[in-house]
Amino acid sequence: MTVTPPIAPEAMPIPRKPVEADRQNLVGLTRPQLRAALVAAGTPEKQAKMREVQLWQWIYQKGVRDFDAMTNLAKEYRARLKEHFVIEVPEIVTRTVSADGTRKYLVRIAGGHEVEVVYIPEEDRGTLCISSQVGCTLTCTFCHTGTQRLVRNLTAGEIVGQIMLARDDLGEWPEPGRHPKDETRLISNLVLMGMGEPLYNFDSVRDAMQIAMDGEGISLSRRRITLSTCGVVPEIARTGAEIGCMLAISLHATTDDLRNKLVPINRKYPIAQLFDALRAYPKLSNSERITFEYVMLKGINDSDADARRLVKLIEGIPAKINLIPFNEWPGAPYERSDWDRIESFANIVYKAGYASPIRTPRGEDIMAACGQLKSATERSRKNRFQIAAEAGLPEPERIVRRPNAPDVH
Numbered sequence: 480m481t482v483t484p485p486i487a488p489e490a491m492p493i494p495r496k497p498v499e500a501d502r503q504n505l506v507g508l509t510r511p512q513l514r515a516a517l518v519a520a521g522t523p524e525k526q527a528k529m530r531e532v533q534l535w536q537w538i539y540q541k542g543v544r545d546f547d548a549m550t551n552l553a554k555e556y557r558a559r560l561k562e563h564f565v566i567e568v569p570e571i572v573t574r575t576v577s578a579d580g581t582r583k584y585l586v587r588i589a590g591g592h593e594v595e596v597v598y599i600p601e602e603d604r605g606t607l608c609i610s611s612q613v614g615c616t617l618t619c620t621f622c623h624t625g626t627q628r629l630v631r632n633l634t635a636g637e638i639v640g641q642i643m644l645a646r647d648d649l650g651e652w653p654e655p656g657r658h659p660k661d662e663t664r665l666i667s668n669l670v671l672m673g674m675g676e677p678l679y680n681f682d683s684v685r686d687a688m689q690i691a692m693d694g695e696g697i698s699l700s701r702r703r704i705t706l707s708t709c710g711v712v713p714e715i716a717r718t719g720a721e722i723g724c725m726l727a728i729s730l731h732a733t734t735d736d737l738r739n740k741l742v743p744i745n746r747k748y749p750i751a752q753l754f755d756a757l758r759a760y761p762k763l764s765n766s767e768r769i770t771f772e773y774v775m776l777k778g779i780n781d782s783d784a785d786a787r788r789l790v791k792l793i794e795g796i797p798a799k800i801n802l803i804p805f806n807e808w809p810g811a812p813y814e815r816s817d818w819d820r821i822e823s824f825a826n827i828v829y830k831a832g833y834a835s836p837i838r839t840p841r842g843e844d845i846m847a848a849c850g851q852l853k854s855a856t857e858r859s860r861k862n863r864f865q866i867a868a869e870a871g872l873p874e875p876e877r878i879v880r881r882p883n884a885p886d887v888h
Contacts (some may be wrong), residue, residue, distance in 0.1 A: 569588045572593065580599075594610040594673065598666070632679070771789075799834040804818075
């Protein structure tokens with residue numbers, strides 16, 4: 480798999496296209512919802528199942544948005560569909576390409592709100608990181624997205640639409656006359672690790688993932704989809720039962736006192752309660768491990784004692800630990816742990832029998848790395864002093880600007 484980006488980072492504006500607000504968008508409807516919508520628009524009940532299958536394949540398998548191009552439908556029926564429906568995905572406002580090939584899309588949804596989507600190409604896979612909310616309600620203090628307050632949940636169509644617009648940009652839809660399996664799979668993995676807490680938007684996330692996993696459409700394996708949560712305990716069992724994807728936990732601390740500060744949802748669902756839910760997660764096995772995400776913050780959570788507590792916490796759970804060097808952002812109240820400290824931490828976890836890869840930061844030059852996503856319209860509305868104060872941290876050192884010196888951002 481090869482994606483050739485420009486040599487230097489660049490942002491490319493994408494032409495805006497009109498939104499058809501007076502007709503129902505078919506993107507994001509589940510199969511039963513799609514069939515019901517077709518019947519309501521005049522499709523005979525006896526034909527509804529067949530028409531549902533035909534439309535599903537055109538939209539999600541072939542990437543077709545124009546009813547006139549759906550050649551196995553009669554002209555009269557296509558005309559009826561155009562009267563009642565549209566096939567719309569969110570609008571790409573800008574595409575920014577990193578020197579390492581990572582692509583970040585600023586995406587506009589209904590109401591003029593914006594979210595960010597990231598595509599990370601690697602030799603053996605291509606991972607798309609998508610968002611589930613505009614902003615976030617959790618305010619994790621190390622996360623740039625967490626400094627943007629929640630605006631609203633995304634719809635199922637806006638979530639699955641992120642996959643579709645990325646496939647548009649990558650040219651991943653099958654060429655006419657070719658079966659999708661003959662095509663190179665540029666998006667092979669999907670992670671719900673973008674903006675927002677997926678389990679606070681459960682129904683839309685579930686519906687979008689069921690569409691993404693459907694074998695007659697986008698056809699991503701559930702084992703290639705990872706949902707990352709900060710620990711919304713009541714929804715964890717539902718995730719296993721109704722979505723069945725892989726699970727990642729944003730842990731980041733091994734004591735309640737510290738996790739209360741870093742991941743404030745811990746005050747509602749403390750560590751012991753979270754781990755009880757994880758041990759009961761459906762399908763948990765050595766082949767379907769839970770991933771624990773642990774951001775490495777210098778002098779905060781990166782000691783050998785922290786590593787040993789982490790090993791004790793996950794004892795008995797088939798698990799992998801992703802150690803994430805902190806990706807700094809303007810105003811961040813933390814620093815990245817030194818590399819030798821990260822390696823020492825990883826070694827303790829590894830010797831205890833757990834995989835402990837250190838995640839290679841990707842897309843840092845375009846603010847596309849883990850924890851850096853934030854809508855452009857919301858970026859820089861808080862300064863580092865406000866962030867530190869909300870986190871209960873010492874005030875950062877102030878920068879004294881010389882007269883006539885340029886602003887430092």
